Amino acid sequence: MGQDTLIRNVLIPTAQILAVVLILPLLIAYLQLVERKVLGFMQARLAPRRVGWHGLLQPIADAVKLLIKEDVIPEKSDRFLFTLAPIATVIPALAALAVIPFAGAPFTVFGYEVKPFITDVNVALLYLLAISSLGIYGIILGGWASNSKYSLLGALRSSAQMISYEVPLGFAIIGVMMLAGSASMVDIVEAQRKAGVWYVVPQLVGFFCYFIAAIAETNRVPFDLPEAEAELVAGFHTEYSGMKFAFFFLAEYTNMIVVSCIATILFFGGWLRPLPNVESLWWLQNGWLILLPLTLGGFAGWLFGQRTGRGLPPMIAGGGIGAAAGAILAMSDLGGLASLSLPAVSGAFWFFFKVSLFLFMYIWFRGTYPRYRYDQLMALGWKWLIPLSVANVIVTGLAIVVKGAVQGRG
Amino acid sequence: MFRTEEMDINMGPQHPSTHGVLRLVLNLDGEEIVDVRPVIGYLHRGVEKLSEHRTYAMIEPLTDRLDYVAAISENLGYCGAVEKLMGLQVPPRAQSIRVILAELQRIASHLLWLGTHALDLGAMTVFFYTFRERELILDLFEQFCGARLTYNAMRIGGLLEDVPPGWTDRVRHFLSIFPSRQKEYEDLLTVNRIWLGRTQGVGVLSREDAVALGTSGPTLRGSGVDYDVRKSQPYSSYDQFDFDVPLGTKGDTYDRYLVRMEEMRQSCRIIQQALDRLPEGEVRAKVPKYIKPPAGEVYHVVESPRGEQGFYIVSKGSEMPYRMRFRSPSFVNLQALPMMCKGRLIADVVAIIGSIDIVLGDVDR
Amino acid sequence: MGATTRTVEAPRTTGAREILKTFLLLELWVGLWVTLKNQFRPHITVEYPKERVELSPRFRGIPRLRFHPESGEELCIACHLCETVCPDDCIHIVSEKKPDGKGKRLVSFEINLERCCFCGLCVDPCPTKPLTAIYMSHDYEMADFKRDAFVAPLKVLLNGVDPKDYKE
Numbered sequence: 001m002g003q004d005t006l007i008r009n010v011l012i013p014t015a016q017i018l019a020v021v022l023i024l025p026l027l028i029a030y031l032q033l034v035e036r037k038v039l040g041f042m043q044a045r046l047a048p049r050r051v052g053w054h055g056l057l058q059p060i061a062d063a064v065k066l067l068i069k070e071d072v073i074p075e076k077s078d079r080f081l082f083t084l085a086p087i088a089t090v091i092p093a094l095a096a097l098a099v100i101p102f103a104g105a106p107f108t109v110f111g112y113e114v115k116p117f118i119t120d121v122n123v124a125l126l127y128l129l130a131i132s133s134l135g136i137y138g139i140i141l142g143g144w145a146s147n148s149k150y151s152l153l154g155a156l157r158s159s160a161q162m163i164s165y166e167v168p169l170g171f172a173i174i175g176v177m178m179l180a181g182s183a184s185m186v187d188i189v190e191a192q193r194k195a196g197v198w199y200v201v202p203q204l205v206g207f208f209c210y211f212i213a214a215i216a217e218t219n220r221v222p223f224d225l226p227e228a229e230a231e232l233v234a235g236f237h238t239e240y241s242g243m244k245f246a247f248f249f250l251a252e253y254t255n256m257i258v259v260s261c262i263a264t265i266l267f268f269g270g271w272l273r274p275l276p277n278v279e280s281l282w283w284l285q286n287g288w289l290i291l292l293p294l295t296l297g298g299f300a301g302w303l304f305g306q307r308t309g310r311g312l313p314p315m316i317a318g319g320g321i322g323a324a325a326g327a328i329l330a331m332s333d334l335g336g337l338a339s340l341s342l343p344a345v346s347g348a349f350w351f352f353f354k355v356s357l358f359l360f361m362y363i364w365f366r367g368t369y370p371r372y373r374y375d376q377l378m379a380l381g382w383k384w385l386i387p388l389s390v391a392n393v394i395v396t397g398l399a400i401v402v403k404g405a406v407q408g409r410g
Numbered sequence: 411m412f413r414t415e416e417m418d419i420n421m422g423p424q425h426p427s428t429h430g431v432l433r434l435v436l437n438l439d440g441e442e443i444v445d446v447r448p449v450i451g452y453l454h455r456g457v458e459k460l461s462e463h464r465t466y467a468m469i470e471p472l473t474d475r476l477d478y479v480a481a482i483s484e485n486l487g488y489c490g491a492v493e494k495l496m497g498l499q500v501p502p503r504a505q506s507i508r509v510i511l512a513e514l515q516r517i518a519s520h521l522l523w524l525g526t527h528a529l530d531l532g533a534m535t536v537f538f539y540t541f542r543e544r545e546l547i548l549d550l551f552e553q554f555c556g557a558r559l560t561y562n563a564m565r566i567g568g569l570l571e572d573v574p575p576g577w578t579d580r581v582r583h584f585l586s587i588f589p590s591r592q593k594e595y596e597d598l599l600t601v602n603r604i605w606l607g608r609t610q611g612v613g614v615l616s617r618e619d620a621v622a623l624g625t626s627g628p629t630l631r632g633s634g635v636d637y638d639v640r641k642s643q644p645y646s647s648y649d650q651f652d653f654d655v656p657l658g659t660k661g662d663t664y665d666r667y668l669v670r671m672e673e674m675r676q677s678c679r680i681i682q683q684a685l686d687r688l689p690e691g692e693v694r695a696k697v698p699k700y701i702k703p704p705a706g707e708v709y710h711v712v713e714s715p716r717g718e719q720g721f722y723i724v725s726k727g728s729e730m731p732y733r734m735r736f737r738s739p740s741f742v743n744l745q746a747l748p749m750m751c752k753g754r755l756i757a758d759v760v761a762i763i764g765s766i767d768i769v770l771g772d773v774d775r
Numbered sequence: 776m777g778a779t780t781r782t783v784e785a786p787r788t789t790g791a792r793e794i795l796k797t798f799l800l801l802e803l804w805v806g807l808w809v810t811l812k813n814q815f816r817p818h819i820t821v822e823y824p825k826e827r828v829e830l831s832p833r834f835r836g837i838p839r840l841r842f843h844p845e846s847g848e849e850l851c852i853a854c855h856l857c858e859t860v861c862p863d864d865c866i867h868i869v870s871e872k873k874p875d876g877k878g879k880r881l882v883s884f885e886i887n888l889e890r891c892c893f894c895g896l897c898v899d900p901c902p903t904k905p906l907t908a909i910y911m912s913h914d915y916e917m918a919d920f921k922r923d924a925f926v927a928p929l930k931v932l933l934n935g936v937d938p939k940d941y942k943e
């Protein structure tokens with residue numbers, strides 16, 4: 001084996017995996033901060049502000065706290081399973097990230113071409129469904145091994161919930177697979193580029209089903225029954241503390257990110273810019289140069305606005321300043337950024353932009369809705385979502401057949 | 411085959427949603443409730459016994475601590491009972507101010523109930539909104555009497571002081587912003603399908619049961635029984651105000667929710683009227699320096715936010731009551747809990763506890 | 776007043792418009808709008824040790840004693856009325872005859888803040904003019920590590936304690 005193949009086949013994938021696995025916890029820690037901020041602002045309060053500027057170091061402090069906290073294992077628990085459960089939850093969650101393409105175009109590092117995804121398998125969607133089912137084991141084990149009634153009830157609830165909602169989730173995805181004719185993530189996005197339209201348009205019902213099922217799958221409000229704190233204290237992780245708790249936490253947020261990524265890829269064109277085939281919108285390709293500072297400026301203005309008690313104006317001002325700075329940067333071509341048309345960067349920007357919108361939706365729902373009851377959740381899943389998603393598959397199939405027939409004749 | 415077992419689960423006294431230190435022993439079949447046994451007494455402070463060793467003036471701070479989220483109503487009831495015993499006539503201005511305070515307190519208490527009830531059902535944001543508005547009322551109380559929770563705001567025979575300057579305008583200001591805020595809670599809850607699903611048909615208390623169990627307040631009115639102490643035995647000049655008594659039809663959690671929401675609107679109406687025709691004059695009747703009611707007994711009821719709050723005093727003509735007894739609405743309403751919970755799911759218990767709005771200080775005394 | 780009851784009812788769910796509303800998840804969007812709108816409202820929480828809320832003039836904090844505003848003498852005439860009226864027996868006064876024989880003066884005056892319920896009843900009967908000798912101050916920070924610290928002696932009652940400053 002030559003040195004070249006070694007690098008290509010071993011070193012680069014390892015580096016990619018490490019990058020994903022190392023960056024992800026940091027990302028999640030900050031996602032948590034954003035969640036607390038957004039919830040706080042929705043709730044007329046300030047959210048963490050003590051550690052660092054506007055609490056920007058809070059996630060680090062939290063992580064350190066979790067690391068050095070005492071790791072309590074209840075006396076009557078099954079020690080082995082109790083320890084195994086968080087690991088069994090977090091590994092499938094992380095493994096799911098292997099097939100998520102973060103951008104389309106490859107980029108070059110030291111002359112080697114690096115793809116912005118760990119791998120692209122042609123059964124990516126099936127792999128994701130399979131992997132996400134595995135995560136349930138950890139939850140059941142955790143609830144069972146804790147030997148606590150609250151944990152047990154929480155674990156039973158979540159296993160029932162996750163198994164039920166996997167069905168509509170799967171059916172919702174089938175619609176997209178039929179349109180794209182592939183189960184590979186990259187192919188699906190390319191198919192959307194060819195079609196010139198995001199699949200959310202032809203697959204609106206599918207997207208709706210997917211989105212609801214995904215919220216339920218990740219145990220978020222309004223389907224956060226497994227950890228309904230008002231009823232079951234903290235559900236399956238009641239007895240967990242320290243690092244083990246952190247693992248469950250990591251798994252939950254990783255799942256959240258993964259389902260958002262899948263939604264982005266399947267229904268919102270992944271790394272494609274809006275309207276990928278309209279030539280006159282070519283500047284959106286470099287939109288990140290303006291949009292990224294705009295978002296950052298808006299966010300800073302938003303934080304500032306909360307401080308002074310005026311919400312909207314500083315946010316608009318911040319966004320405006322950011323956009324202006326971005327525009328100047330783009331036009332004056334400082335540092336050659338604009339002419340350096342980097343498809344990978346642009347793609348990654350659009351991808352993460354869309355994912356962030358999804359994550360915001362999750363937080364927004366959490367701030368708005370009450371929680372379903374267990375039987376209602378089941379009823380919603382079995383009586384509404386499954387029929388709806390099956391109908392979606394049938395209608396999609398019929399549409400494809402009819403369209404094929406028409407084209408075949410014409 | 412399978413062997414199924416019923417499971418006992420301890421909900422409380424340390425549990426996020428039993429509102430204080432209520433302990434419920436749930437007998438479960440899966441998630442279904444077979445039986446509920448409330449265990450109370452964790453907050454028992456012996457207020458009734460304590461009162462026998464205190465002069466009448468000293469008891470009022472104790473009443474603050476019965477139903478600590480609606481202390482004004484307790485103050486009002488207690489002072490009213492002693493005044494009845496002594497045959498004191500409270501000056502009209504004091505009566506009207508008492509009404510304003512009591513109705514503000516009703517709104518504050520219902521806001522606290524709404525927030526925690528919604529929090530129990532998972533809608534966490536409503537909690538912060540209601541607390542934001544409750545804070546405005548607490549500010550008003552602080553300006554009036556100096557405290558934010560245990561007010562000790564009244565004195566036997568009237569009030570200690572008149573309202574501070576500008577206070578009525580601030581109350582009006584509150585009344586002007588409150589309806590739009592209440593609309594927001596309603597937008598978040600009243601029509602929300604999840605909220606409807608969680609509350610409609612849950613914890614049904616029939617008219618007959620509600621009466622038979624002696625429930626009162628919104629718990630009773632949610633079941634459609636028209637009984638409000640403010641109407642049936644008016645005190646503190648309530649008969650001069652124009653307001654409606656909201657009644658439910660089905661007696662479920664949702665009806666109790668609607669009744670309380672409407673009560674807040676009616677309270678605003680009462681406050682508005684009281685402000686518009688606030689009489690001038692003294693705020694405290696002539697009271698002897700040492701309060702020594704004549705020998706005798708008295709029972710006085712007021713409509714606290716939770717229901718019929720009664721004060722029974724036996725006097726032997728000394729400075730201290732011979733015997734004191736509080737009829738606390740939460741204690742009585744709590745009796746309805748097992749009946750409402752049977753056959754429902756765990757999640758419903760939380761909704762039902764929320765909907766009868768108990769305060770453990772009031773239950774245990 | 777006439778018969779005044781009002782029946783509260785759930786919102787209608789029948790009728791074409793209502794069904795359409797349900798189908799479009801209208802109320803869920805309205806809910807989202809409410810929370811979004813509130814994001815731009817000013818916050819109401821206060822970062823406590825750094826900022827403090829403004830107290831109203833009648834605020835009832837820790838009971839304290841005060842000097843005469845002009846002459847600077849102690850106002851209390853040791854009449855023991857506040858001690859008598861306090862429901863929690865937390866005031867403890869020791870007094871002696873003044874050397875000139877007229878009236879009494881304080882030897883010690885203690886308030887046990889562990890027992891005090893901040894009811895303000897001790898202020899009502901205080902007979903001194905123009906101000907009551909005992910008053911409810913605006914101090915409210917009383918956390919401490921030792922129980923002795925809660926028995927406030929005369930010196931503390933008169934002079935108060937400096938508010939603790941918050942250092943980052």
Ligand code: SF4
Pocket residue numbers: 838860861862863864865866886890891892893894895896897898
């Ligand atoms: S405030 Fe009340 S409890 Fe405290 S010293 Fe005065 S009378 Fe006693």
Ligand code: SF4
Pocket residue numbers: 850851852853854855856857858868900901902903907908909
């Ligand atoms: S009532 Fe006033 S004057 Fe009398 S002892 Fe108390 S503080 Fe002093």
